[in-house]
Amino acid sequence: MMFIRNLVKVLGAGISVLSLTTLWSDREYLIGIHKIKYGVSRERNSVYNSTASYSKTVETKLQRIVQEQKLPSAPTQLPTRLSNNTAIHSCELQWNILNLNVTVYEADKVEAQTQKEPEQSYVPPLLYPDPEITLNRTSYLIPDLIWGPNNQLVGFMESVFVAIKLNRTLVIPSFLKHNTDKQFKRGSRNKISPLHRVDLVALCKYVSCVAVDQFQRACNFQIDGILNIRFMKPKDFAVIERDTGMKLNRDRESGEVLLIPKNGTSPSRLRLTFTERDITSLFTHEAKCVVYPFPFFDVMTEDKGSQHVLYSRLSSNAFQKQADVPPDVRLMASIFKHIPRPAYIRQIAADFIGFMTYGGRFMSSHWRYNEGDYLANWHCGNKEINQKRCDKARNYTSRVYAERLSSKAKALAKRNLEVNSVYIATPRTDLSFVRNTSRDLAEFTDSLKIYHSLHLEEFMKDRYKNCEFLTPHFEDIVSSVEMEICSRAVSFLGSLGTTWSGNVFKSRMQLKQQEHETSPDYIFRVK
Known part of the structure; x- marks a missing residue:
């Protein structure tokens, strides 16, 4: 990480005000990213707390260096970001290049x-x-x-x-x-x-x-x-x-x-x-x-x-x-x-994928079967095929979903496409189902970690906190970023009969990235 590289630079070759300023900002970012990487759930708090403790220890060493070299205890004015990890004062995302009203x-x-x-x-x-x-x-x-x-x-x-x-x-x-x-x-x-x-x-x-x-x-x-x-x-x-x-x-x-x-x-x-x-x-x-x-x-x-x-x-x-x-x-x-998602959406997706996978591969899925919308009577009752899909979804448990994800990951591993993470896009109302899936996944594998919109949201709020244009439409933007993330995964399991999954499948076909599956595959099918 940039934080560690900066620390090595400080300890090995002395320190300048500029290096210290960059290091100070990276220290703040380290805690935020580990909060994303390990989640903020109760069972992961010990990991997060140990990370915060580690950061505090490093900060103490930095303060000693500051005192020895008679440098200011903290930068009074942080510069615009000097590395690619985060923005300090300015937004690193560009969105209205055409200056639309x-x-x-x-x-x-x-x-x-x-x-x-x-x-x-x-x-x-x-x-x-x-x-x-x-x-x-x-x-x-x-x-x-x-x-x-x-x-x-x-x-x-x-x-x-x-x-x-x-x-x-x-x-x-x-x-x-x-x-x-x-x-x-x-x-x-x-x-x-x-x-x-x-x-x-x-x-x-x-x-x-x-x-x-x-x-x-x-x-x-x-x-x-x-x-x-x-x-x-x-x-x-x-x-x-x-x-x-x-x-x-x-x-x-x-x-x-x-x-x-x-x-x-x-x-x-x-x-x-x-x-x-x-x-x-x-x-x-x-x-x-x-x-x-x-x-x-x-x-x-x-x-x-x-x-x-x-x-x-x-x-x-x-x-x-x-x-x-x-x-x-x-x-x-x-x-x-010629109608890709906005450049800033693609940048956020790429940034999050890097932190989610540490450079490894990941798979993705879209769970769309939420009550009040997909499973509402107006949708389930208007066609026989929709009724079959709704019935299947209502009986599909988090344990069965976890087993499906695990078997897909194992199938990828047999093709030398090991994945270390799975991103699940789902409506906010179904996040509890995804959390249960994450819990049940431990029964089948200990090598996969599930990420979802709450991880992505916290990542975005931390890294792009100076990008005010995101705020009025934050949830809509998160959904677009999720589509881009799912489009870039090695494999994608979609939901039947949704244009969200359909557009991701077509994005994957159009991108046709090396090693990536492009043929549509679903969480489940119905006849």
Whole structure:
């Protein structure tokens, strides 16, 4: 550790004020990291206390050195971090490189306004000036996202696909928090900046995109039309106006909103799905500023005479650009590749993995079967397959889960892929189940330690305590970091029927790291 290296430097070659300052800060960090490494549970307190005692002993030696060399007893002003372990005064994470107006993206309600003199000639600047795919600069498509964070991500990727096919510049929308997030506010739209969900630099280098406030200005705060893929009720129109901060441009005589195409949906046809070849024939229109409402599993692909959700057809072959991959699947794979998680999310994940594994390998899992959400009646009762999954999950004990993890680790060891840790991502409401799993794991192996969100949260609060931008959306950010961690594990056991696990599987296929399993594997399966 940097702390020990600094101590050797002090004892072996004398000490300077600068070295002492760095050492002093590392001493504080040593306790924090061991608190993460060994946990803060009651059974680990002795380890943590011994670590703190050790640090105190070293500090006493340092104080003696200070006195002998007549140096100040403590630095009066610590410098910005001099090593890679932690930040002292400044945040080491970069997040708003594109300087988006975060207030516009996260305001609960932006009052639509109309400029007195519309700027007909105004063309908003691209977030990245020379993208790989250049789209029409005076025609726009903005998605209005819906449901949970990973459903939103799927819908966002479908929106990029449609924007490319329609030759419309993509407008980067707001995302939304999950309704189980402890920072979720009832009665609020709970918007979150896209900077916390996707790497906009990577995306906007790939395809033409603009910020929402620039889009509002170019469109004079008016929406010209809506893709008619959902049967729209008056309340849906109100949601679109609220989310975009713009007014719908209605016909002066009839008061109707332009739906593209007009006959796309009806009370007897609530939803319109479409394939790649349908997009231009259905949605081509001269309207300038168009909304893609509530996208999710809308874009289909044909395979052996039947239609399937295009996103679900992403596979290792698609990411490896195999010759037999259909063009629409290949394009969706390319879009997925260019929408990685934000760079700062990837950095946090890499930092935590280093401390969790000490440079070794680890496996990961996603336990999603929580009461009140996945196991709620509205989910379990809407399909026979969901009912089977729910029944299996309710009868799946922590001991059985521990045995599953142990057997997976042993299978990896037979392939010379020994792991020393397992990270389990789970909703906060199921942490007690994961703790019980950790307890039961000792019956099967003593070489694996389980980590979960509480370890990650404490790590983040300690290491990035000066990164204030994390605070308003901390739980949402933790979930994104967990997805990145699971994507980088040697092996991943997912939960059936969840877009969270599905997106991790696709991330693993796209990353295709050496030694890592890329074929989907689950905690359990049902027939």
